[in-house]
Amino acid sequence: MAKQRIKGQEVSIFVSGPDGDEDALENIGTLEITINLEVLEEGYLGQVSNEFDDIFNGVSGKIDAHLARASYFALQEKIQNRAQRRSPADEKFNIGARLAFPSGESARVTVEDCKFGPLTMTVGGRKEYVDTPIEFSSSTIRRVF
Secondary structure, eight states: OOOOOOGGEEEEEOOOOOOOOSSSSSEEEEEEEEEEEEEEOOOTTTTTSEEEEEEEEEEEEEEEEEEOOOOOHHHHHHHHHHHTSSSSSSOOEEEEEEEEEEEEEEEEEEESSSEEEEEEEBBBOTSSSOOEEEEEESSEEEEEE
């Protein structure tokens, strides 16, 4: 018998700002978190094969959400204010997921102190939802399992 796998409906996504609120984004369609690793390769004289090593280059990700509440703009403003140093540079934004597995196990993954790329809002047409993709990067990821 095949083991049950986790589905998106068993994953809750959170974005917390400097004040700890987690309710700025709803209707999240996708969350992508990438551990950025790089393979280093070097060839040496007298050896018949190259040597390999790896290095951690941080974490990156993307959230695709449909705009559901005006509080998104408050989050957007907080991010912009930090980037423009209108608020303390040590204000942190965390993005993460709580995963509830069918087996009863649970895990939490948090990308801490995120820095953000372009904050885009797309209004595609009359019958399309307003899309707000958010790209982020960090040097820290925390896992609890």
